[in-house]
Amino acid sequence: MNAMVVLILSIVGIAAGYGFYAKTIDKQVIQPDAKKATPAKMYMDGVDFTPAGRHVLFGYQFKSIAALGPILGPIVAVQWGWLPALLWIILGTIFIGWVQDYASIMIGVREEGQTFGALSYRLISPRSRLILITFIYFYLWLIMGAFGVQVGFNLLTNPAVPLGVIFVILVGILAGQMTYKWKQDIILTTVVTVVLALVGIWLGTLPGVKSLFSSLYGTAGGATSPTWFLAVTQARFIGTLLVVIICYFGAVLPIWRWAQPINYVSFWIVLLGIVGGLIGLFIWRPSMGDFPAYTTWTVAGLGPLWPILFVTIACGAISGWHSLVSSSGTARQLESETDALYVGGGSMFLEMFFATMAFLTATVAFGGLQGYKDAGGGAAAASVFSKGLAAFMNQWGLDKALGEGFGVAYGAVFLTLMALTIMYLVVRFMRVASAEALGDRFPVMKNVHVGTIVALILTLILIWLVPFLQIWVMFGAANQLMASLALLLVTLWLMSKGKRYQWTLWPFAFMFVTTIGALAFKIYEAFVLNLPNAGTKHGALTVGQYSTAQVVIGLIAVILMVTALILAWDGIKAIRRYQAEAAAPAKP
Amino acid sequence: MKYSPGVVEIARKLRALASALGDIVYGATIYEMVRDLQKERGRIERLFVLVVFGDFLGIPILPPYYALQLLPYVVPSIETWKTSLLRERDLIDLVDFDT
Numbered sequence: 001m002n003a004m005v006v007l008i009l010s011i012v013g014i015a016a017g018y019g020f021y022a023k024t025i026d027k028q029v030i031q032p033d034a035k036k037a038t039p040a041k042m043y044m045d046g047v048d049f050t051p052a053g054r055h056v057l058f059g060y061q062f063k064s065i066a067a068l069g070p071i072l073g074p075i076v077a078v079q080w081g082w083l084p085a086l087l088w089i090i091l092g093t094i095f096i097g098w099v100q101d102y103a104s105i106m107i108g109v110r111e112e113g114q115t116f117g118a119l120s121y122r123l124i125s126p127r128s129r130l131i132l133i134t135f136i137y138f139y140l141w142l143i144m145g146a147f148g149v150q151v152g153f154n155l156l157t158n159p160a161v162p163l164g165v166i167f168v169i170l171v172g173i174l175a176g177q178m179t180y181k182w183k184q185d186i187i188l189t190t191v192v193t194v195v196l197a198l199v200g201i202w203l204g205t206l207p208g209v210k211s212l213f214s215s216l217y218g219t220a221g222g223a224t225s226p227t228w229f230l231a232v233t234q235a236r237f238i239g240t241l242l243v244v245i246i247c248y249f250g251a252v253l254p255i256w257r258w259a260q261p262i263n264y265v266s267f268w269i270v271l272l273g274i275v276g277g278l279i280g281l282f283i284w285r286p287s288m289g290d291f292p293a294y295t296t297w298t299v300a301g302l303g304p305l306w307p308i309l310f311v312t313i314a315c316g317a318i319s320g321w322h323s324l325v326s327s328s329g330t331a332r333q334l335e336s337e338t339d340a341l342y343v344g345g346g347s348m349f350l351e352m353f354f355a356t357m358a359f360l361t362a363t364v365a366f367g368g369l370q371g372y373k374d375a376g377g378g379a380a381a382a383s384v385f386s387k388g389l390a391a392f393m394n395q396w397g398l399d400k401a402l403g404e405g406f407g408v409a410y411g412a413v414f415l416t417l418m419a420l421t422i423m424y425l426v427v428r429f430m431r432v433a434s435a436e437a438l439g440d441r442f443p444v445m446k447n448v449h450v451g452t453i454v455a456l457i458l459t460l461i462l463i464w465l466v467p468f469l470q471i472w473v474m475f476g477a478a479n480q481l482m483a484s485l486a487l488l489l490v491t492l493w494l495m496s497k498g499k500r501y502q503w504t505l506w507p508f509a510f511m512f513v514t515t516i517g518a519l520a521f522k523i524y525e526a527f528v529l530n531l532p533n534a535g536t537k538h539g540a541l542t543v544g545q546y547s548t549a550q551v552v553i554g555l556i557a558v559i560l561m562v563t564a565l566i567l568a569w570d571g572i573k574a575i576r577r578y579q580a581e582a583a584a585p586a587k588p
Numbered sequence: 589m590k591y592s593p594g595v596v597e598i599a600r601k602l603r604a605l606a607s608a609l610g611d612i613v614y615g616a617t618i619y620e621m622v623r624d625l626q627k628e629r630g631r632i633e634r635l636f637v638l639v640v641f642g643d644f645l646g647i648p649i650l651p652p653y654y655a656l657q658l659l660p661y662v663v664p665s666i667e668t669w670k671t672s673l674l675r676e677r678d679l680i681d682l683v684d685f686d687t
Contacts, residue, residue, distance in 0.1 A: 045672035046630030048681075050623060052615070055608045059615025117678040133679050179621070186618060260621050267617050328680055433679050 001082070002287045003364045010090060010356040014349045017094035022102065022345045029500050030106055032337035039113035040333050049113060049332045054339040057330060062347040063267065064325045065101075067422040068147050068382075068415065069315025069479070070351050074359035075381040076472060077312045078372070080305050081294035082363045088309060089359060092317025093352040096507040100483050102344035103490040103504055104323040108331025109340065110497075115328050116489060123492045125570040132485065135563040137433050138556060139320070139478040140426045144455070145462030146475035147419040150382040152240030152463055155412045157225070157233075158383070159213035160205045160405065162242060164413040167200025168269065169246065172262030180256055194268045201269075201413050205405045231540045232464050240463055243423075244456045250424030251431055251452045259424045266417035273389060273414040274357070280392035281360065289368035301469045302378070303525065307517035311476035316355025318511065320482020322348065327486075361388025379468055386411025430455035465549045470522075474556060477518040481564050484511035488571045495578040512568060519561040526554030630672075637662060637669050645670065 026032065040051040052060070077085040111119060121129040156162050175193040178184040203209060214220045217235035225233035232240075250259050298304045302312065315321065326344055334340060362381075365388035366372050376383040390407025431451035439446040445454070462471060487508035494501035530537055530550045538546035591599075641662060642649035662669075 043668060043671050045634070045668050046626050047634065047672060048675070049672075050626060052619070053611055055611030056615035056619055059612040059617075060619055061615075062612075063616040063620075115678055115680040117680045118676065129678065136680070255624060256621070260624065264617055264621070324680060429679070436679060 002285060003281055003360050004285050006086065006356060006360060006363075007281075009086070010353055013090040013094055014353065017098060018345055018349050021094060022098055022341055025099075025503055026102070026341045026345075029494075029503065030103075030340075032106075032340060034336050034338045036337055038109050038334050038337060039331065040335060043113065051335040052333045053335060054342055057333055057335075057339065057343045058347055060333070061101075061325065061330050061343050062350055064329060065315070065319065065322045065347060066351055066354060066418070067315070067321075068150065068419045069319055069321070070355035071358040071385055071415065071418070072146075072150065072381040072472070073313035073316050073476065074355050075362040075384050076302070076378040076469070077309050078291070078359065078362045079295065079299045079302060079378045080297075080309055081292050082288060082359070083293040084305060084309055085313060085359060086356075088313050089316045089352060089355050092310075092313070093348060096483075096487075096511065097318040097322075097352065098345040098348040099504055099507055100318055100486055100490070101322045101326050101348045102341055104326035104486055105331045105334065105340045105344040106337075107490055107493050108327040109334055109337060111493070113332045116324065116486065119327075119489055119493070120485075120567075123489060123496065124567065124574050128567055128570050131563050131566055133433070135478075135485075135560065135567070136324075136482070137430065138560055138563075139475075139482055140429055141458055141462065142471065142475040142478050142556070143321075143426050144423060144430075144459040145466065145471045146468075147423055148240065148243050148459050148463045149468045149471055151416050151419045152243045153236045153468070154376070154380050154382045155386070155416050156239035156242055157217065157235040158409070158412055159210040159217060159219070160409040161412040161416070162213055162239075163204035163209050164201035164409055165242070165246075165416050167203065168197045168265055168413060168417060169262055171196045171200065172265045173258065174261075175265050176257055176261030179261065190264075190268065193265050194272075197265055197269055201410055202406055204413075205409045227540070230464050230545050231467075240460060243420075244460060246420060247423050247427050247459075248452055248456060250420065251427040251455070252448050259421075262417075263421050266421060269410075269417060270414055273393075273410060274354070276396075277357065277361075277389045277392040280395035281357070284392065284395040286364040286367075288363045289371075291363050291368050291372070295369075299378075301467075302473060303518075303521050307514040308473055308521065310511075310514045311473060311480045311518045313355070314476040314479040316352060316358070318480065318483050318507075320479045320484075320486060323483060323486035358385060361385050361392070365389075365391040381472075382412070382415050385415060389414070427452060427455050427459075430458075462552070465545070466553050467549070470549075470553050473518065474522060474553060474560075477515050477522065477557070478560055480511055481515040481519070481560060484508050484515060485564065485567055485571075487511060488568065492571065492574050492578065495575065495582070498582065512564075516561060516564065519557045519564075522557040523554050523561070526550040526557065634669060634672060637665075638673065641666075645673070 038051070040049050043049040044051060074085050074089060077088070107119065108114065114122075117129045117132055120132050156165065171193045174196070175189055178189040178192070179186065211220060216238060218225045218233075219235060225235040227233050228237055250262075253259075299308075302308050310317075330343060334343065362372055362384055366375050372384065375387045386408050389411035393407045393410070431448065431454075434451050434454060435446045444450050484507075487504050491501045491504045491508055494504060527550070531547055531554070534543045534547045534550065541549070638645075638647070639649070640652060640655050640658060643651055644666070
């Protein structure tokens with residue numbers, strides 16, 4: 001199939017999903033009222049509640065939901081063949097993805113900007129708030145592991161990449177200084193910092209710089225980086241250390257000094273990459289070659305198509321992260337109820353388009369399945385994307401050597417920055433969560449540095465110990481489970497208001513059964529398939545280390561499954577309660 | 589020079605599109621920074637009102653002598669201030685980059 005046909009299919013999906021289904025639900029079920037005051041207007045305090053225009057909020061929402069999820073998920077999932085991955089991206093978004101994002105905003109708007117914690121306390125049961133927060137902590141830990149392993153093990157171990165990333169960070173700090181301290185014009189700041197960032201990425205590709213990092217990584221002269229411990233080579237150790245140091249500063253420094261200006265410069269790098277890749281794709285118009293529509297039911301290292309594919313592609317079709325951003329962030333800034341569909345649904349459909357582009361980097365950029373495998377395959381999804389993006393951008397007519405060298409480094413820096421944007425936020429969250437939970441018993445946990453270091457050590461354990469594909473599937477399962485819990489909350493809310501709820505109930509049922517199935521499979525895989533056979537399956541690890549990794553991943557799956565089942569049990573009881581209330585005769 | 593209504597309409601739509609794209613880029617970039625500054629100001633204001641008018645909430649603060657002079661300026665936002673100050677928060681609030 002040609003790449004243009006895929007893009008047209010996704011545009012048709014957007015037209016049908018947004019233009020017909022979403023608008024029908026919006027008008028007939030939710031019935032937004034432009035005259036009704038939103039929490040942003042009612043409680044405007046300049047802190048939590050601030051109204052913003054629809055287009056501004058669309059940009060904010062999209063920036064907040066787009067990270068590595070929609071990029072890496074499709075690249076990993078094409079191992080089952082391109083057809084199941086593409087169908088899930090398009091149909092998942094049309095029937096489930098936008099539903100969750102939009103409904104999460106509307107529930108926040110109609111319930112005075114309450115968070116999911118407060119809503120679950122009220123709509124499900126008092127204990128569900130604590131369970132939800134515990135669940136979210138593990139979920140965020142998995143985000144750190146999944147993103148950290150790709151950045152630390154894959155992207156930064158390319159000697160052409162680290163200098164570019166360090167340069168962009170330094171330039172980001174300069175952007176903060178120029179904006180907040182020197183009070184420079186934002187356009188001047190943008191031009192200076194983005195040009196410097198591009199120069200920095202190019203400098204990283206120079207032979208001298210690459211040989212410097214190759215020496216640091218122990219790969220000079222084409223040598224293999226020496227293994228230090230577990231499966232951690234010298235290069236991977238330095239790569240993960242860089243990630244940890246960057247995240248540490250992102251978590252302890254004021255937002256204006258580190259995270260925000262770096263994110264600002266990163267946005268332009270990412271935007272230029274997307275636009276550049278898209279233009280290259282239109283010039284090239286490649287086909288998938290011999291890439292099969294369907295390969296096999298069970299992919300080694302991942303599992304069976306159902307349920308694992310549906311958690312492998314998370315953010316590109318549906319993501320629990322979106323529900324947190326929508327309910328706690330966007331819902332408190334919505335100026336008018338009628339903006340919710342455009343902001344929530346619209347940005348989800350745009351993310352679907354983004355996921356389709358990532359899907360194309362894996363399926364068309366390398367001429368077929370073997371090319372995809374040679375580029376790294378699912379286990380090195382980040383490398384596949386950076387190489388695929390470089391292949392698209394090379395269609396502009398750049399010198400091939402320059403285009404490939406710069407393009408791959410650019411793609412890798414692009415992905416690293418996207419991952420770091422979310423990782424700063426997650427470390428901050430983990431730090432505050434541990435201070436809240438343990439601070440009274442262990443006052444040292446209230447210390448900013450201690451909380452951050454604990455969060456980062458937990459992250460390192462996951463990155464160093466557990467193979468990427470296992471972390472990714474677990475992250476996807478937790479993400480989709482979060483999404484299904486959000487859909488459960490929305491369903492209960494609709495029932496409590498006497499509105500039609502089938503459009504959220506069935507997506508909830510599908511996502512819940514699928515993700516519980518995925519977690520059950522991971523538990524089975526860890527404790528039944530892998531642990532007893534550690535002697536033959538341990539690969540580069542020792543038997544003890546491999547067994548520990550299986551126990552860690554199996555236990556996380558058990559914890560997530562138990563918390564989700566308790567929440568679902570309470571949720572089903574709440575559904576029955578609301579159904580009984582609806583069936584009861586009205587009191588005179 | 590007079591343009592036909594069709595051209596004027598196209599120009600208007602193009603201007604609206606450019607403005608929307610500008611807003612989207614603003615929302616994805618600088619908006620977060622601006623909002624953070626607004627939040628900082630909002631927090632300081634909230635604290636200032638608490639220090640001066642904390643007795644409204646039963647906090648044993650001896651109102652300073654200028655409290656009465658400031659009262660007319662504070663009255664319009666008293667309800668919002670109370671809601672903002674007393675609103676129950678949990679960890680999920682932090683997702684909005686509020687740490």
